[in-house]
Amino acid sequence: MTGAETTAPDGGLLLKARGVTKRFGGLLAVNSVDFDIPKGAIVSLIGPNGAGKTTFFNVIAGIYDPTAGVIDFHGRQMIARPQRSWLEPFLWFLPAFIGGAVIAFAAIEHASEPVLFLLGLLTLIGLMTTMVTGAARPVRYQKALPRVGIFKSARPNDMVQAGLGRTFQNIRLFQNMTAIENVLVGMHTQMKASWVDAMLSTRRDRAEELSAHETARGYLKLVGLVGKDDEYAKNLPYGDQRRLEIARALGSKPSLLLLDEPTAGMNPRETQQMITLINRLRRDLDLTVLLIEHDMKVVMEISDRVTVLDHGEKIAEGTPEEVRKNPKVIEAYLGTPPE
Amino acid sequence: MTAGSVAPERVSLRDRIRTQAHVHRSWTIFVGMSVGSVLLYLWASTVPFSLFQQQNSWIDGFVNAGVFMLLALGLNIVIGMAGLLDLGYAAFFAFGAYLYAFGASPFTHLHLPFLVLLILGAAVAAVFGILLGAPTLRLRGDYLAIVTLGFGEIVPILFLNLEKYTQGTNGIGGIDRPNIFGYQFPGIDQTPYYILMTVVLTIVLILMYRLQDSRIGRAWAAIREDELAAAANGINTVTTKLAAFALGATTAGFAGVLNASKLTIVDPTQFLFTVSFTVLAMVVLGGMGNIAGVAVGAFVLYNVQAVLLKQLNALFEGLNVPILENIDFVKYQYLLFGIALVLMMLFRPEGLFPSQRRRAELHAAEEELPDEEEPTEPVEPPNTGVTEDTRV
Numbered sequence: 147m148t149g150a151e152t153t154a155p156d157g158g159l160l161l162k163a164r165g166v167t168k169r170f171g172g173l174l175a176v177n178s179v180d181f182d183i184p185k186g187a188i189v190s191l192i193g194p195n196g197a198g199k200t201t202f203f204n205v206i207a208g209i210y211d212p213t214a215g216v217i218d219f220h221g222r223q224m225i226a227r228p229q230r231s232w233l234e235p236f237l238w239f240l241p242a243f244i245g246g247a248v249i250a251f252a253a254i255e256h257a258s259e260p261v262l263f264l265l266g267l268l269t270l271i272g273l274m275t276t277m278v279t280g281a282a283r284p285v286r287y288q289k290a291l292p293r294v295g296i297f298k299s300a301r302p303n304d305m306v307q308a309g310l311g312r313t314f315q316n317i318r319l320f321q322n323m324t325a326i327e328n329v330l331v332g333m334h335t336q337m338k339a340s341w342v343d344a345m346l347s348t349r350r351d352r353a354e355e356l357s358a359h360e361t362a363r364g365y366l367k368l369v370g371l372v373g374k375d376d377e378y379a380k381n382l383p384y385g386d387q388r389r390l391e392i393a394r395a396l397g398s399k400p401s402l403l404l405l406d407e408p409t410a411g412m413n414p415r416e417t418q419q420m421i422t423l424i425n426r427l428r429r430d431l432d433l434t435v436l437l438i439e440h441d442m443k444v445v446m447e448i449s450d451r452v453t454v455l456d457h458g459e460k461i462a463e464g465t466p467e468e469v470r471k472n473p474k475v476i477e478a479y480l481g482t483p484p485e
Numbered sequence: 486m487t488a489g490s491v492a493p494e495r496v497s498l499r500d501r502i503r504t505q506a507h508v509h510r511s512w513t514i515f516v517g518m519s520v521g522s523v524l525l526y527l528w529a530s531t532v533p534f535s536l537f538q539q540q541n542s543w544i545d546g547f548v549n550a551g552v553f554m555l556l557a558l559g560l561n562i563v564i565g566m567a568g569l570l571d572l573g574y575a576a577f578f579a580f581g582a583y584l585y586a587f588g589a590s591p592f593t594h595l596h597l598p599f600l601v602l603l604i605l606g607a608a609v610a611a612v613f614g615i616l617l618g619a620p621t622l623r624l625r626g627d628y629l630a631i632v633t634l635g636f637g638e639i640v641p642i643l644f645l646n647l648e649k650y651t652q653g654t655n656g657i658g659g660i661d662r663p664n665i666f667g668y669q670f671p672g673i674d675q676t677p678y679y680i681l682m683t684v685v686l687t688i689v690l691i692l693m694y695r696l697q698d699s700r701i702g703r704a705w706a707a708i709r710e711d712e713l714a715a716a717a718n719g720i721n722t723v724t725t726k727l728a729a730f731a732l733g734a735t736t737a738g739f740a741g742v743l744n745a746s747k748l749t750i751v752d753p754t755q756f757l758f759t760v761s762f763t764v765l766a767m768v769v770l771g772g773m774g775n776i777a778g779v780a781v782g783a784f785v786l787y788n789v790q791a792v793l794l795k796q797l798n799a800l801f802e803g804l805n806v807p808i809l810e811n812i813d814f815v816k817y818q819y820l821l822f823g824i825a826l827v828l829m830m831l832f833r834p835e836g837l838f839p840s841q842r843r844r845a846e847l848h849a850a851e852e853e854l855p856d857e858e859e860p861t862e863p864v865e866p867p868n869t870g871v872t873e874d875t876r877v
Contacts, residue, residue: 238619283723318714327706334704344696
């Protein structure tokens with residue numbers, strides 16, 4: 147697995163990060179990191195505790211806005227430092243301002259009450275439209291915003307829509323939902339039924355629910371959870387919870403899967419199963435995987451490329467062999483050898 | 486899980502009925518509501534109960550209880566399903582009621598059809614639900630509660646002070662009674678309202694159950710459980726919460742129109758904070774998230790408030806005990822509600838008829854190991870911080 151597939155089949159970059167910086171007050175968690183993920187590769191991000199790996203992860207996933215830097219995903223700029231985002235609320239209230247001014251003018255000119263009422267109604271409709279658009283942020287709206295000089299970073303759900311799936315370092319399943327419900331929530335973006343369909347229980351809605359359940363069972367089977375569909379997530383053993391979280395992330399049919407320490411707290415046998423699973427996902431589902439991992443055995447075994455972070459800075463990058471021999475990496479992990 | 490999977494050939498009748506009821510849920514609700522309403526109607530005219538008050542008064546009380554059941558069911562979407570605390574819910578009730586008053590009263594000389602106004606009232610309430618929700622739903626928990634509380638205070642005050650349009654404290658009177666397909670509702674006999682209310686409640690119950698088990702119902706549950714994880718699974722938390730707000734407001738709009746058409750008068754005092762509070766108490770007592778539980782809770786609580794406390798008054802007045810006979814239980818109803826809420830929160834936070842999932846959530850702390858409660862992340866900056874909450 148290693149080495150041979152260093153370059154991705156078509157050489158395209160799925161994700162391109164340039165100069166990503168994240169500062170929490172005085173703490174520089176991630177400092178100007180450049181990072182590429184080629185299509186179809188398994189890329190690992192390693193580093194000592196507190197190196198900023200998870201922060202970097204969260205920036206990619208759209209949870210944190212970066213302090214500086216740009217991230218392109220599928221060739222589209224998704225994440226960057228927000229620009230003039232304070233302007234956006236003014237855009238929402240623009241119809242209200244204009245409408246209010248028109249109404250005031252009409253009132254001064256002694257317009258009749260029905261006219262004033264109609265103007266008020268129009269203003270309200272305009273306000274509704276802008277507000278709902280601003281809240282829902284459809285893709286067209288996101289693309290239109292930069293034209294007026296506003297840039298807003300993608301939110302987590304926008305990233306999922308664009309094809310990113312993730313798991314969490316500390317498992318964040320919906321504990322009081324069953325395994326299959328968890329996967330169904332993961333499939334949210336893949337389902338179409340609106341609340342109107344649900345209320346009317348249309349044929350389309352019922353068919354979609356049925357096929358979604360079928361697909362969800364398929365994902366559960368894929369990660370090795372058979373016969374546990376109706377088990378509450380919190381009642382599953384630890385290893386199964388990790389696998390369920392992966393199944394949930396797969397539900398959105400991601401092209402890039404972010405795994406935050408997938409083998410943390412697992413015994414060697416479970417770890418081996420996880421390695422097999424990740425490899426199979428890449429092969430069967432054509433996935434690209436970004437991995438944060440502490441277990442060097444896992445990293446060396448499945449990664450095509452390894453990037454090492456320390457104190458928020460990238461100190462090494464390359465194939466597992468190159469990184470293993472890199473003196474800077476050894477120093478970061480073991481400390482400076484005494485003179 | 487069920488007995489059926491263990492011993493397929495010997496399923497008890499009870500389990501079989503339960504399974505069938507789940508599969509044909511809409512029919513079950515239809516049959517249950519029909520039978521229940523007929524039984525209640527008969528109950529009100531049987532001897533021990535018809536002695537307390539006239540049958541018509543009972544039915545009148547049931548119709549009023551139906552209004553509160555509608556309100557509680559709507560608030561259950563917001564609080565029970567999506568987990569958003571809304572303390573200004575009466576405002577949407579007011580929008581529905583005033584819309585009907587504007588559309589069908591001598592005040593505006595408009596007399597639009599009842600069914601049209603029913604839909605319009607719900608739509609207007611939904612619009613205001615969205616207008617309130619869009620800017621505020623980025624807030625969470627306590628902050629959202631404060632904003633909704635403020636909104637709930639503003640609306641009745643607006644209706645009070647826009648005297649030119651609402652006749653202020655006098656309210657708008659002489660509102661048309663409903664006229665459905667040529668059938669004019671009578672003034673005194675409450676039976677037609679009872680039937681109308683049963684029909685509306687049946688439809689709303691069916692729709693609520695469908696919503697709960699749909700894609701959006703799961704999204705609400707996910708947001709309630711873990712908003713960050715929900716967003717990381719592609720759920721647009723803002724629009725999903727907005728939908729909860731709008732649908733909750735719609736139900737309140739229905740209730741408002743029905744209430745206005747029944748009372749034939751609307752005035753701002755009908756929509757004060759006490760209404761929001763009463764409905765909240767109904768949802769909590771009934772069991773947040775459990776649709777049937779909330780409906781039953783609202784029915785019971787309304788009848789306690791409107792019937793039981795009055796009867797207690799009558800009973801104690803008859804006793805001729807010096808202090809007891811002067812107690813006015815109706816005056817103390819909010820004290821009693823408050824005490825009931827405090828006791829509920831202490832001993833049975835999941836409500837009288839809890840939903841399975843809510844009970845699990847509320848008792849999670851007792852079952853889990855303490856170290857699983859908080860994410861353990863020793864050195865790196867917290868990845869569950871506040872930045873995502875405050876993003877615009």
